[in-house]
Amino acid sequence: MSEAVRACLIIIGNEILSGRTHDKNLPYLAEELNKLGIRLAETRVIPDIETTIIETVNECRAKFDYVFTTGGIGPTHDDITSPCVARAFGVEIELNAQAHELLKSHYENPADLNEARLRMAHIPVGAELVQNPVSKAPGFRMENVYVMAGVPMIMQAMFQGIKHQLIGGRPMVSRSVGGYIPEGTIAKVLGEIQHDFPDTDIGSYPFLREGKLGTTLVVRGEEAKDVDLASERIRAAIIEQGREVIEDSGAVS
Amino acid sequence: MSEAVRACLIIIGNEILSGRTHDKNLPYLAEELNKLGIRLAETRVIPDIETTIIETVNECRAKFDYVFTTGGIGPTHDDITSPCVARAFGVEIELNAQAHELLKSHYENPADLNEARLRMAHIPVGAELVQNPVSKAPGFRMENVYVMAGVPMIMQAMFQGIKHQLIGGRPMVSRSVGGYIPEGTIAKVLGEIQHDFPDTDIGSYPFLREGKLGTTLVVRGEEAKDVDLASERIRAAIIEQGREVIEDSGAVS
Structure with a gap:
């Protein structure tokens, strides 16, 4: 068998580990990656804990060709994926002008773009945005790490937008x-x-x-x-x- | 918060990573552990690859109070969990007399207990059996690692049999x-x-x-x-x- 292109999925969220929410992103990603000739080689489900997210991202991005994360990029206090990924890469997090514009265009009433929602426009320095056709707040890519939403409908739309960037081997x-x-x-x-x-x-x-x-x-x-x-x-x-x-x-x- | 008792689930099987089979053991285990005051702190989904299983078991048993594995203890060539766990603990795998008796009692026709099925009675030296009330072929425990079947009905029956052994903290x-x-x-x-x-x-x-x-x-x-x-x-x-x-x-x- 030729050297396979291998990916890892990191599912971030206490709600998955508590059993409250059943993940639907693993099977979707597995099948989509397979069409591109990329194997989902491992998946980790981890809690919303800063050190765990940073360590897991750093371990997996060194080990796999592609890393996809889902969850933790919303507006609430438990959404800590973006700053953690920034720390994993040793960069700051900043108000991203392009992400800011996307959110401004989404909220008709400027007052609705409050401090909490503005967090969704804070993106690691150097990241490339991943578009969110559903609710605008973007994901992003840092090197081989794609940071995506946890809500399956949004995650799927994001993946459809980035899949042309992925370079696979022969499909199984x-x-x-x-x-x-x-x-x-x-x-x-x-x-x-x-x-x-x-x-x-x-x-x-x-x-x-x-x-x-x-x-x-x-x-x-x-x-x-x-x-x-x-x-x-x-x-x-x-x-x-x-x-x-x-x-x-x-x-x- | 008091020092929590933390567990890790290792889901072993290519069929989960390919998207073919949707895992049902994570939510079940999460909720059952919670009742016992044990947190499911991480889950890994890994393929049927020997080195990956050995490394993951060794990493997780050092890091968590309890480790549960599901999958890979059946009679076919892709069922390699038991020998891998033996290697993780540096022990041999042997025909376990008690497991052998269980299988003998299950197959009325002795010819049905063929070489392949006898593999299910091969258990790491020093392990304690985990009973399987559904189809007899047992799981086992090595120190803080519980090795269980992947089929949800069997996994759940196995867990019900061992949960009294687990020492938790305060339930959430x-x-x-x-x-x-x-x-x-x-x-x-x-x-x-x-x-x-x-x-x-x-x-x-x-x-x-x-x-x-x-x-x-x-x-x-x-x-x-x-x-x-x-x-x-x-x-x-x-x-x-x-x-x-x-x-x-x-x-x-």
Whole structure:
């Protein structure tokens, strides 16, 4: 397999770690990055604590090709991502003229652009803005770190605006084969198929449907030919065991 | 605030990072731990890669009071959590007699307990089993690290069996106050309330409902009195701005 382009997602917010809010940004980002030939290689969920944010950003930006953060760029006291990212890069945070204009254009009544909302125009020195078509308050990019909103609708709009900047490798091709066969019954031959196709990743995911145990096998790889051949071997193995192939969903991300 | 008991969840599995499977264990564990007075302080989602699992387990078990892992303890080639945890602790993995008996009792036909399934009875030397009332194949504990299944139903049953072993601090008390008031409008006074109640955490979560912007404010802390007083201040602040308080859901986790 060629050297993959690897990304890390840092989900910032006490509300995720308390279980109050269920994150929806990881699956979205994973699938979008995959289309660009970038692997989501790790995700961290961290609280709104300054030292934790700074340390995590610095560790991850050194380790991965791209880092995406979500959350903590709103107007309230618990929105501390922007100053923390500034500190991670050793720069100041400043009232960004372009971000200021965006917010001015968004609030018809100048009084609504209060001190709290102006915080959303304070951006690390040297950052490039990430546009927010939904509610104007921008995200930003510092080197390989993209700082985005936590609200999924806004995060998705921001990502659509920056994805052309990202340089990926070859996208992963994926095939899914399901069968009413327990994982442990197909495990041995699956290990052999994995061994024969080392450039693919074969994942095995058991399920229970209408009272019957089954397994979905997902083959992923950069070479469509390898992925197809490995999938065919799995299909054949299920049939050889006298079991029903229930699904071949073709390409999935 | 007293020194909190802190836990870390390590979610192991390519299927989570590819976006294929949406994790359900984080919110469950967060809420269950909170009842025990333990904070979920960080979560990592990592791929089925040996070095990553070993490094992450070793980093997190040194940093947090408790570590919980989910995923990667099934019978297939991509289930590598157990040997990786053994390596993290510098011990061998062995056929555990107790785990072997559990599996033997589960498979009526001895031929079904094949080589692949026997892998599920291979447990690090010195580990204590975590019972699996659903499908028998156990998890295990090594020191402060609990290794559990990824399938939510099994993970939850395993957790219910081990939670009496966990020693927590004071549980967090939480109150939620909602209002049809934009975040940026209440942000300033919210910052003041947070300042006056430093032992609470006040989170601010905007929403859009029936076309109206609103915010849910969540106050969390160990002292119910502080949490109540801070919540009352927030209620009063919403009313003072001529806005509607839409909800006071009382205790939420």
